Amino acid sequence: MDHYERRRLADHAPERGSVLFALGLGAAAGAAGYAWWARANRADRVDHPGDSAPGRTARRSRFGGYAVTGRTVTINHPRQELYNYWRDFKNLPLFMEHVKDVDVQGDLTRWVIAGPMGRDVHVETRITDARDGEQIAWRSTETSDIDTEGKVMFRDAPAGRGTEVLALIAYKPPGGELGRWIASLFQREPALQGRRELKRFKMLMETGEIATNRNRRTAA
């Protein structure tokens, strides 16, 4: 019932008499109740089959204790070049603002990440799957502060529109849902960070720079 319907009901009630009005309301409530009961007990109720949308866009956002976040962006740039740039992890802090340090030791990479409330998060990852020009997948080792895995995938966009880049990250939010909410207050939540970083990656690859409205190189 919107504002105007409510107004109309209120306007009409005194004219028609309060008894009639109450009866009408009772009838309406009864009808609504029956409709709910009938729907809940329908014999022909079906489960929804899976649709074509990616799982990360499902209304439920937790998968076995993991929060899953992912984002796709199309970049007007050749697939192999994007892969090569990303594969050299030392490049990543150039567009990942919260990554403070990257140390690559063979298969293992140690990351220092700016976390909520000024605390650094240390993560060590191992590459679990790297397919040249197609995808890079990683998983955190036991020494890490958070339990996380992820992958970034590259595929040709249709009709020469460049490359579709999909980044997927699953992680166990430290402190559960509450921790996730607090992190988002500090803009240190992976879904937000991931979205921003992918856009910065696109800017850097397409234009050679990252847009800023700053008028000076350093604070004046």
Added chain:
Amino acid sequence: MRALTWQGKHDVRVETVPDPEIVNPRDAIIEVTSTAICGSDLHLYDGVIPGLMSGDILGHEFMGRVVETGPKSTLQKGQRVVVPFTISCGKCFHCMKQQYSACDNSNPVEKQDLSEPLYGHAMSGLFGYSHLTGGYPGGQAEYVRVPFSDVGPIVIPDGMDDDEVLFLSDILPTGWMAAENADIEEGDTVAVWGCGPVGLFAVQSALVMGAARVIAIDHHPHRLELARKLGAKVIDYTQTKMLEALMEMSGGFGPDAVIDAVGMESHGFAPDAVSDQVKQAVGMGADSAHALREALLAVRKGGRVSMPGVYGGFVDKFPLGALMEKGLQVRTGQTHVQKYTKDLLKRIQDGELDTTFMISHRLPLEEAARGYENFRYNQNEWTKVVLKPGTSLS
């Protein structure tokens, strides 16, 4: 440097702020020689566009001399350039399609988070406008940092005055795109709501594009006179029953195309306009859309609706039924300035377009606040204000 800053509703001041520097490789620094106050600056002045912060430098119509270039700029020091108000990278999907105001890469990433909930997507960065469009410092200043200077600015040949070319930055391409969006065919009647600078350029453009009749609508006598001089028929909506007049002046069809060059601060005494203004006054994010509603009723069946006027939020009592039942086409958007500058510069050089007729006042930058006040409240006489940094007080 000195710059015009927004401090709050109806409060703009020229203040001393730090000079801009080259920040990114494709930047250039422009020393501003002329900059104008735009009708859309009045939406900022009136505080009806969300996402403005105290201290922001306004201004998105400006030109000047190149004084510094980044390593990837293609400009040279000393060149005179006009700078489009849309900041566009020239490399992304949208720029490749010449949809420059939809550039993916010029609106800073943090700022895009502001407009995505409101519009679904973030649009390009704009100079001197809301933080929804990047919060870039604007051109009503002595110097401006111009990003992507290899794509946007157009170099002006020697011998052309600032006044002739300044409006390539916004209102001339905006009026031109408005007429282009009206898809004008031979024999068409085109009605234009609003005889501000964009409306007047839309009138001129529609005539150049071959409209048989152009009808310009406003209530300021002087602005109607400017439209009449361009060759338009005019309607003063305070004197005339609009819908009846438009039917009668278009052979009983209604205009083939309508152009709303008014936008979100439409006024008038119709009930919908008053209701819109009340909601706007109490900050309900409502746009006033009386002109657009009227245009949708007036336009002929199967006609075209072009909307260069700026809207920022929501409207209600929108005649969606008229739009669907009459099979109308709507085309709108912030102007893809870079798409038009070269062609329009040539048309100015050829004498096909007159760009100086609407300038009513030239003021030193220091007097910008006076310019805003009069452009807002004395619209009959103050049709267009050009500010000149570096000149002395009058």
